[in-house]
Amino acid sequence: MTMTNATAVASVPASWWPVVTGDTTVAVVQRAALGTTARLAVWPPENAGPAMTAVDDVLSALDLQASRFRPDSEISWVHRGDGGLYMLSDGLAEAVRVALAAAAWTGGLADPTVGAALISLGYDGDFAALDPDRPAPAPAPVPAPGWQSVRLDGPLLRLPAGVLLDLGATAKGLGSDRAARAVQAATGNSGGVLVSLGGDVAIGGGPPAGGWPILVADGPGPAQPVRLARGGVATSSITCRQWRRAGRPMHHIVDPRTGLPADGPWQTVSVAAATCADANAAATAAVVAGDQAVPWLAAAGLPARLVDHGGGVCHTSGWPEAAGGRLEPPAASHVYLGAGPVGAVR
């Protein structure tokens, strides 16, 4: 019997299950997490044990810090205060800082103050428990108050009354970045790691020869295989997490300027960037940016793959045309900044 990477993983905790890929040189496992799937690939396969433990710790911590669907999360505690000053944990402070930096970088297109708008549209709880077709129409749209209304100085957050944060444009990317770092630390920086949270991919350590092989998928069409040797890649799409209000289709990517679901020409955007959080923010911003997405991505030097509603595909900044081509993201991050003040109170 041929040994697969599933058998290479000596023992898998109950929350994880092995994924068979056909390669024996890496261990691949996945689990449910953060409302989606977390996938972990490591080499050498012997690193899988400590790697899974490290990822578990990161995901548990992030969920307790930033999930607006958990009443016991730190961000829910902040929201219950309805404005004021809050001394955040280091973890949530970093998550908010990254979200605000992403908003500044994207000109407010990936804005964390869309929380109230999302709730108004109906994304007000566990997605799996949402009524997919609510008969009642959505109330008047709620444009985001704007990321500039929030200020973060170190761990001290000033949040105006009525402002609800949703860190969805950056949180999964941040989680992947954190998890990849945690695995490196747990394995003594030996080998390499890839972490994917719902398709937002971060890597650390040494990549396999030629880069980590990943698929870029959209809709029912064939996925494009690419290789990633540094940085991260993320995809934002309006084709998932959809529901209806009074017959009107809704999705989870909100245009902060209108408070309505983004209605630009792109249904899915994949971006490669210096980090997964950068890629996450840029992909979301590109969906919101609509016609301006391509020039913005090109100016930022971000390799991107944009798919329009008709299935047409557009590439920018050196995104590989060929199957198996290598992604070459820029080296500089725009969302991981210093601990100085971010945002401003209007």
Place this chain on the structure above:
Amino acid sequence: MPATTNRKDNAEMDSEREDRGGRVPLPGFGDPDREDWASRSQPAPDRRDGIRHARRMSNWTLAALLAGTGAATVALAHQAFPTATTAGTTAATTTGTGTAGTAHGASGPQVNHSVATTSGSGVTVTTTTHTVNGKTVVTHVRHVPAYHDN
């Protein structure tokens, strides 16, 4: 490596100068203390000066040749094997607390099957492998997991 060879060669020349018990200004190289040294040093016989001069010239010529050869080798290697150079050696630098800057020289393993899929949140591809008549068949099945938001 060329740089190491250069340092070694320079060290040998330094030793040669130290053996002489005094500093010797090299032809064409300005020495800030040259005039001061010249006023204190004793003149050596012409023949010994000639031999030393030849040895010094020989050492510096050798050093220059080695450095030049090394530089040319590196340049040719970059032209001839650009993918090999980048495939196994990656340097990613980010600021702050993002994906940690990685610098590694060791090549990773060969991985031929995709290990993850980037797609819209919640859409995943499960990869399964079957062996049919001794041949590996990899199947990717797309599905939307019904996991709850935590």
